[in-house]
Amino acid sequence: MKLTLSKSDNIGILASTLCMLHCIATPFLFIVQTCSTSCCNATPTWWQWIDYIFLTISFFAVYHSTKNTSNTIIKPALWVNWLALFIVILNEKTQLINLHETIKYIVALLLMGLHLYNQKYCQCKNDKCCTKHG
DSSP states (O other), X not given: OOOOHHHHHHHHHHHHHHHHHHHHHHHHHHHHHHHHOSOOOOOOXXXXXXXXXXXXHHHHHHHHHHXXXXXXXXXXXXXXXXXXXXHHHHHHHHOSSOOOTHHHHHHHHHHHHHHHHHHHHOOOSSTTSSOXXX
């Protein structure tokens, strides 16, 4: 099945939105965990892996969107924002740099916004306008 520009942007929008909801829900889950157990240092492993699942899904959404977009500025913007999201999530796991919590929300919103913009304004009317790789 061929993944079209519109579908990859929809997947990117969905992945960015779910990622942001995951980030928003995390503090509330920790509050619930604190109230329900005496040992509250550990984040459930399955919850930590959700970050990587969202990154993987959004990687493929960005890949397919940049492969088929008609706007050359969108290509690096999507990749830069995906890379920023990757770095922010990796930094969150390793705590190399102390970043404010809102950074990950901003990056996820930007990635979602770029997919929305790409979906609305950068669709090819025919196959000749899109740059095809591979």
